[in-house]
Amino acid sequence: MSGSCRRGQTASRAIPAKRLSLPDGAALPPGDYSTTPGGTVFGTTPGGTRIIYDRKFLMECRNSPVAKASPCDLPDIPGVTSPNVEELKIENNHVHNYEEKVGVGEEAQFDMDI
Amino acid sequence: MNNKFDALKDDDSGDHDQNEENSTQKDGEKEKNDRDKPQSSTKRKAVVPGPAEHPLQYNYTFWYSRRTPGRPTSSQSYEQNIKQIGTFASVEQFWRFYSHMVRPGDLTGHSDFHLFKEGIKPMWEDDANKNGGKWIIRLRKGLASRCWENLILAMLGEQFMVGEEICGAVVSVRFQEDIISIWNKTASDQATTARIRDTLRRVLNLPPNTIMEYKTHTDSIKDNSSFRNTKITL
Numbered sequence: 001m002s003g004s005c006r007r008g009q010t011a012s013r014a015i016p017a018k019r020l021s022l023p024d025g026a027a028l029p030p031g032d033y034s035t036t037p038g039g040t041v042f043g044t045t046p047g048g049t050r051i052i053y054d055r056k057f058l059m060e061c062r063n064s065p066v067a068k069a070s071p072c073d074l075p076d077i078p079g080v081t082s083p084n085v086e087e088l089k090i091e092n093n094h095v096h097n098y099e100e101k102v103g104v105g106e107e108a109q110f111d112m113d114i
Numbered sequence: 115m116n117n118k119f120d121a122l123k124d125d126d127s128g129d130h131d132q133n134e135e136n137s138t139q140k141d142g143e144k145e146k147n148d149r150d151k152p153q154s155s156t157k158r159k160a161v162v163p164g165p166a167e168h169p170l171q172y173n174y175t176f177w178y179s180r181r182t183p184g185r186p187t188s189s190q191s192y193e194q195n196i197k198q199i200g201t202f203a204s205v206e207q208f209w210r211f212y213s214h215m216v217r218p219g220d221l222t223g224h225s226d227f228h229l230f231k232e233g234i235k236p237m238w239e240d241d242a243n244k245n246g247g248k249w250i251i252r253l254r255k256g257l258a259s260r261c262w263e264n265l266i267l268a269m270l271g272e273q274f275m276v277g278e279e280i281c282g283a284v285v286s287v288r289f290q291e292d293i294i295s296i297w298n299k300t301a302s303d304q305a306t307t308a309r310i311r312d313t314l315r316r317v318l319n320l321p322p323n324t325i326m327e328y329k330t331h332t333d334s335i336k337d338n339s340s341f342r343n344t345k346i347t348l
Binding site for chain 2: 049050051052053054055057058059061062064066067068069070071073074075077079080081082
């Protein structure tokens with residue numbers, strides 16, 4: 001443990017109230033955002049600095065347009081990364097050209113998304 | 115302690131040297147990638163959340179490794195086989211990477227995804243890891259993708275509540291089983307390791323009788339193995 005990380009701090013003390021407002025245009029899908037009594041979107045812990053998100057909130061963020069953009073510096077690792085998801089799905093439904101033997105029977109698992 | 119992190123940063127910025135070493139390997143695939151992606155230039159820029167994005171408590175880096183069949187697994191070859199996928203600072207940036215990576219259940223061979231705090235290498239010997247250890251959960255085939263997702267979402271969302279103890283998480287695809295693990299800094303800190311264990315049970319929805327194993331990295335270095343000779347807890 002060290003206090004040297006940028007935002008982390010774990011010393012115990014009273015919980016300070018901290019309000020964080022989202023920038024305009026931060027369109028959020030409807031739902032429960034694990035709001036704190038003060039109405040912040042994410043929770044804070046002693047020190048007021050820890051940024052906490054629950055699974056549900058993180059999953060909802062997945063649907064925002066920024067989250068769907070392609071990362072600009074994604075390395076191309078055959079069978080591991082893909083320029084975009086659509087392409088990946090198409091590839092998974094066809095014969096793989098990679099030197100690796102990718103089991104065709106694993107397709108079903110790929111679609112097993114909840 | 116500040117020096118420690120500075121040292122890590124130096125380590126990290128030295129990574130592209132490592133990549134360059136990789137590119138000299140007789141591995142056509144790597145050579146091509148390194149040529150196509152001038153990683154060293156983008157690497158040095160600090161990764162920050164974009165406007166209107168949701169910042170994370172820490173920046174994290176995705177790594178991928180795959181054991182080359184027939185090669186020895188010395189520390190050096192491990193370091194050479196491991197590849198950085200990218201670093202993110204916000205929830206949205208995380209999804210951008212995650213959505214463009216195959217799920218662990220679709221990986222082939224002896225492969226691992228690692229997700230570590232930026233500046234911490236997924237290696238036992240890293241300064242942040244050397245006094246640490248990891249919880250291990252062995253999964254039957256078919257469960258890895260879901261469990262990995264739940265594990266990393268809990269880590270990114272700071273669900274473990276152990277201060278700065280968490281270093282990163284790994285999913286290891288093996289022949290007959292898949293293994294997920296979460297690494298922490300201080301193996302001797304039992305309050306922390308117990309809390310991590312309990313959080314794991316909760317976020318992964320593990321049945322009460324699931325076997326969980328803890329292994330210190332010192333032991334891993336001694337027997338040069340990630341998953342053998344572990345301490346079992348029910």
